[in-house]
Amino acid sequence: MSERRAILEVVGVNKSFGGLKAVQDFNLTIREGDLQGLIGPNGAGKTTCFNLLTGVYTPDTGEVRVSGHRVEGARPWRIARLGVARTFQNIRLFGALSVLDNARLGCHLRVGHSFAGMVLRSVLHRSEERAIRDRAMDLLGVLGLADRAHEEAKSLPYGDQRKLEIARALATEPRVLLLDEPAAGMNPQEKVELRGLIHRIRERFKVAILLIEHDMGVVMNLCEHITVLNFGQTIAAGSPGVVQNDPRVIEAYLGTE
Amino acid sequence: MSDLRHRAASLSPGFVPTAVLSILPVAAVLGIAMLAQLWLAPVLANAGADFFIKMGVDILVAMVLAISLTMVNGFTGQFSIGHAAFMAVGAYTAACIVYYGSYRFYGNANVQGGLVSSMVYGVRDVPWFAWADALFLGALLAGGLVAAGCGYLVGLPSLRLKGDYLAIVTLGFGEIVRVLVQSQTTEVLAEGASVTPDHLRMIPAWGSTLAVDDYITAEAIASAPVWVWPKYVGGALGFGGLPFYTSPFWVVLVAGLTLLVAFRIKSSSYGRAFLSIREDEIASEAMGVNVTAYKVRAFVVAAFFAGIAGGLFAHTVGVQLNPAELGFQKSFDIIIMVVLGGLGSISGAAIAAVIVTILPELLRTPDLLAASWPYGLGGVVLGAGLIGVLRSGGRSTTLGRAVLFAGLLVAGLGLLALWAKGSEVDLGRYRMVFFALALIAMMILRPQGLLGVGEIWDRSFWADLVARRSKGGVS
Ligand SMILES: Nc1ncnc2c1ncn2[C@@H]1O[C@H](COP(=O)(O)OP(=O)(O)OP(=O)(O)O)[C@@H](O)[C@H]1O
Ligand SMILES: [Mg+2]
Numbered sequence: 001m002s003e004r005r006a007i008l009e010v011v012g013v014n015k016s017f018g019g020l021k022a023v024q025d026f027n028l029t030i031r032e033g034d035l036q037g038l039i040g041p042n043g044a045g046k047t048t049c050f051n052l053l054t055g056v057y058t059p060d061t062g063e064v065r066v067s068g069h070r071v072e073g074a075r076p077w078r079i080a081r082l083g084v085a086r087t088f089q090n091i092r093l094f095g096a097l098s099v100l101d102n103a104r105l106g107c108h109l110r111v112g113h114s115f116a117g118m119v120l121r122s123v124l125h126r127s128e129e130r131a132i133r134d135r136a137m138d139l140l141g142v143l144g145l146a147d148r149a150h151e152e153a154k155s156l157p158y159g160d161q162r163k164l165e166i167a168r169a170l171a172t173e174p175r176v177l178l179l180d181e182p183a184a185g186m187n188p189q190e191k192v193e194l195r196g197l198i199h200r201i202r203e204r205f206k207v208a209i210l211l212i213e214h215d216m217g218v219v220m221n222l223c224e225h226i227t228v229l230n231f232g233q234t235i236a237a238g239s240p241g242v243v244q245n246d247p248r249v250i251e252a253y254l255g256t257e
Numbered sequence: 258m259s260d261l262r263h264r265a266a267s268l269s270p271g272f273v274p275t276a277v278l279s280i281l282p283v284a285a286v287l288g289i290a291m292l293a294q295l296w297l298a299p300v301l302a303n304a305g306a307d308f309f310i311k312m313g314v315d316i317l318v319a320m321v322l323a324i325s326l327t328m329v330n331g332f333t334g335q336f337s338i339g340h341a342a343f344m345a346v347g348a349y350t351a352a353c354i355v356y357y358g359s360y361r362f363y364g365n366a367n368v369q370g371g372l373v374s375s376m377v378y379g380v381r382d383v384p385w386f387a388w389a390d391a392l393f394l395g396a397l398l399a400g401g402l403v404a405a406g407c408g409y410l411v412g413l414p415s416l417r418l419k420g421d422y423l424a425i426v427t428l429g430f431g432e433i434v435r436v437l438v439q440s441q442t443t444e445v446l447a448e449g450a451s452v453t454p455d456h457l458r459m460i461p462a463w464g465s466t467l468a469v470d471d472y473i474t475a476e477a478i479a480s481a482p483v484w485v486w487p488k489y490v491g492g493a494l495g496f497g498g499l500p501f502y503t504s505p506f507w508v509v510l511v512a513g514l515t516l517l518v519a520f521r522i523k524s525s526s527y528g529r530a531f532l533s534i535r536e537d538e539i540a541s542e543a544m545g546v547n548v549t550a551y552k553v554r555a556f557v558v559a560a561f562f563a564g565i566a567g568g569l570f571a572h573t574v575g576v577q578l579n580p581a582e583l584g585f586q587k588s589f590d591i592i593i594m595v596v597l598g599g600l601g602s603i604s605g606a607a608i609a610a611v612i613v614t615i616l617p618e619l620l621r622t623p624d625l626l627a628a629s630w631p632y633g634l635g636g637v638v639l640g641a642g643l644i645g646v647l648r649s650g651g652r653s654t655t656l657g658r659a660v661l662f663a664g665l666l667v668a669g670l671g672l673l674a675l676w677a678k679g680s681e682v683d684l685g686r687y688r689m690v691f692f693a694l695a696l697i698a699m700m701i702l703r704p705q706g707l708l709g710v711g712e713i714w715d716r717s718f719w720a721d722l723v724a725r726r727s728k729g730g731v732s
Contacts, residue, residue: 080544086543088539088543092537092543094533094541095536101532108545108546109544118522118526123269130268130270132526173260
């Protein structure tokens with residue numbers, strides 16, 4: 001059996017803000033079908049890692065490859081087109097747009113008709129607009145938001161807003177999906193549902209997933225591989241069982257006496 | 258192949274229905290423009306209501322400007338405060354082409370067009386379309402394109418600048434355009450005592466030294482290179498003597514097409530990309546939208562339409578194209594329209610353009626306003642009654658409140674006009690006060706503007722009006 005192809009490869013990435021070393025010597029490989037976790041205490045540098053992978057920040061040193069393409073310093077929209085989609089820890093929906101339009105926007109990077117074709121209402125424009133609507137409604141259905149398609153995004157309850165962020169990210173047809181604390185603000189019931197949802201998303205959309213999460217129940221049950229950060233450094237990496245029992249991880253989370 | 262392309266292939270509507278649906282609205286706009294020119298305008302002119310024709314032209318030009326600025330300030334959420342500059346660029350480009358082109362082709366700057374450009378309503382013995390109409394149309398398009406080029410240049414800094422800083426760049430651009438035009442020569446006029454306005458912008462014989470009596474003949478214009486023309490556009494004194502080609506046909510056509518294009522943009526994937534930038538730039542870029550390119554594109558498209566509006570403005574009856582008129586004040590008028598209408602609403606901007614254009618006229622001639630205060634009071638009563646009925650039915654009182662508010666407004670303005678008539682005060686001079694008050698009232702009562710980002714043709718807009726009240730609160 002040949003090895004699954006690597007989608008995202010991070011090698012020796014460093015990033016400092018002034019004197020603060022937010023991320024040091026970060027390494028990560030995500031292959032097709034992976035479901036990995038990225039954990040660590042508050043301020044450990046997890047979100048910064050996402051920002052480095054998606055082009056929001058440029059690494060000081062190190063390499064980031066998406067499907068073999070080097071992307072350090074590339075604009076976020078280029079990286080998105082290569083198949084990296086993300087959600088945001090502090091929800092960033094298009095609040096005044098409808099739920100449907102949020103999902104439809106995610107499809108925009110895959111359209112093939114030109115601006116002029118749009119103004120002239122070409123055949124390709126019309127067929128793609130139909131396909132966009134179709135796809136967006138399907139995605140909202142998967143996330144359980146179809147009933148609220150015409151509501152304003154900002155009027156959704158918190159948990160639904162997180163789901164809409166996932167729908168919007170999936171609309172970009174990503175090869176890897178980065179979820180930044182998807183369970184934050186959800187109640188226990190919703191968290192259980194979220195676990196099932198993430199499994200279904202992986203199966204249905206054939207997308208690899210990297211997940212930042214504070215809720216250990218969610219992470220340990222879902223992820224096959226976990227990377228643990230503390231003060232920007234990777235202190236452990238491996239299967240949930242290994243990571244859970246690593247003394248350095250226990251120390252990072254519980255502190256030393 | 259992406260899933261989207263895959264699905265699209267199976268959802269293709271076919272060529273013929275697409276062609277029909279795509280062309281039909283354009284044909285409809287053309288038809289309405291014809292109707293305005295051949296039926297409505299003669300009817301109004303016969304009834305002695307030329308004033309309304311003039312008003313209509315002004316309103317539609319303002320509408321084009323407001324809708325175009327909506328694409329920048331409303332859709333992408335940038336803040337341009339120099340929109341009149343694009344109008345000026347289009348106006349002067351078109352004016353040069355029409356004025357000097359007319360001299361080249363016809364030996365004078367009189368109207369040579371057909372029925373579509375005719376300002377003499379009801380004539381029948383001219384052709385529909387003459388070559389001079391093509392000259393005007395070409396000039397409008399050229400004005401639009403040159404303005405779009407400027408839009409590209411002004412849009413470039415928006416790659417790096419945001420908010421206030423970008424606003425200052427656009428303001429600076431507006432001033433540069435105005436000062437450039439103003440500083441063009443007027444010396445031809447200054448020297449000669451017996452110079453008629455038509456001499457004002459004539460070119461000195463190419464290669465000859467300028468002499469006071471040495472005004473140029475049509476032959477000389479014909480032999481002068483094109484790039485000499487922009488130097489003689491009247492400078493600070495204005496570019497007078499332009500032929501009046503801006504007929505109801507052209508303004509309805511341009512306004513209709515602008516509306517159509519704006520609507521098509523907004524209701525498309527590209528439109529959602531524009532709006533997403535305004536909502537959250539970082540998220541937009543993370544979803545694959547090339548934010549910088551789209552911001553520049555918004556500037557280019559908006560500038561194109563503003564340039565065409567400028568060309569229309571320049572050739573309107575009674576307008577003396579003047580750089581001072583296309584300065585910051587004009588930009589501000591357009592911003593008021595966009596903000597009142599609701600940043601991002603096409604129909605809102607169009608409605609606001611009507612209000613902002615009509616109001617000063619009404620204030621200037623207070624008779625109509627003064628006579629309307631009883632109707633305003635009627636509106637107040639009707640609105641109050643509506644609120645009562647709607648509330649007892651457990652429905653949203655938005656409609657009632659809108660009627661009440663409009664009634665209050667009309668009644669208030671009417672009584673004010675009545676007073677102004679009695680004490681001979683020219684309210685027209687205080688129009689900026691009224692706009693300022695309107696903006697303040699808007700910020701307090703309805704900060705999102707008349708329509709927010711919505712449109713009057715949205716189903717949700719009408720649904721909201723008649724919806725049941727969700728929360729049973731008092732109020
Ligand atoms: N743009 C920035 N400028 C300066 N410092 C930053 C910036 N972004 C992040 N940091 C700092 O980098 C460190 C890591 O932040 P990061 O947001 O990545 O943490 P995190 O692991 O996501 O934490 P949390 O669990 O609270 O979300 C923090 O100390 C933060 O203050
Ligand atoms: Mg974080």
